[in-house]
C-alpha cells in the first residue's frame with residue numbers, strides 16, 4: 001500500500017505525463033482501485049528434453065481498472081510470459097486470470113480470440129504494422145479482424161481516423177509504414193490497438209526500440225489513454241519507466257519481488273533463490 005507521501009510524489013511525476021487540463025480526473029483515475037484483472041496463483045512451466053523450467057511461480061496480483069500498470073523486471077524474469085497469459089495467448093498450467101469477473105482459461109481458442117479482439121489491444125516493441133498498407137488501412141484491418149468494436153462497417157473509416165487523431169497521426173493517415181519514423185509507426189500501432197475500443201491495452205516494451213525523446217513522447221501518449229477509461233499494462237525492464245506507473249509489480253525469476261499501488265503476493269528477495 002502506498003504511503004501518502006509516496007502517493008503525492010508519484011502524482012507529481014505522473015502529472016508530467018498526463019495532459020494537465022484536467023488533473024482532478026487524472027487523480028480519480030490514479031486512485032481507482034477496483035480490479036479489472038485478477039491473477040490468481042499463476043504458475044507456468046515448460047519441459048524440454050526431460051528438463052522442466054518454471055517460467056512463472058505462483059503469481060498473484062490485481063490490475064486496478066484504468067491504471068497505468070507496469071510489469072517490471074530484468075531479461076528472463078517472465079514478463080512476456082505473463083503478458084501472454086493476461087492476453088489469453090498462452091494458458092498457465094496452474095492458476096488463472098480473471099478478466100472483469102470472467103476466467104480466461106475456461107474458454108475455447110475461438111472464444112478467446114473473439115474475446116481478445118474486443119477486450120485487448122496489443123502494442124509490440126517492433127510495431128508490427130503491415131508494410132504494404134497505409135496507416136489508415138492498418139487501423140481499418142484491425143477493425144475488420146476485431147469486429148469493429150460494436151460499430152457498423154460504414155462507420156469503421158471514421159473510427160480509424162478518430163484513432164489516428166488520438167495519437168496525433170491524422171495528417172499521416174495515407175502514408176506507408178516505411179514513410180514514417182519509428183515513433184510515428186508506434187503511434188499508428190497504438191491507434192491500431194485502440195481500433196475496437198478495448199478496455200485494456202497491453203504493451204510489450206513499447207518504447208524499447210525508440211530513442212529517449214521519442215520514447216518519452218510515446219509513453220506520454222500511452223499514459224494519457226488512462227483518461228479515456230483505458231487500463232494500460234506495459235512491460236519494461238527500465239526501472240525509471242516502471243516508476244511512472246500508477247501501479248506495478250516487479251518480477252525476478254518468475255516471482256513477484258515487489259509491488260506498488262496494487263494488491264499482490266510478494267516473495268521476499270532472499271527466498272527467490274533459496
Ligand SMILES: Nc1ncnc2c1ncn2[C@@H]1O[C@H](COP(=O)(O)OP(=O)(O)OP(=O)(O)O)[C@@H](O)[C@H]1O
Pocket residue numbers: 046048053055073074075076077078079080081082237
Ligand atoms: N518455450 C520456452 N522453453 C524454455 N524456456 C523458455 C521458453 N519460453 C521462455 N523461456 C524462458 O523463460 C524465462 C522467461 O522468459 P520471458 O520471455 O517471459 O522473459 P522476459 O522477462 O520477457 O525477458 P526479456 O526481457 O528478455 O524479453 C526465460 O529464462 C526464458 O529463457
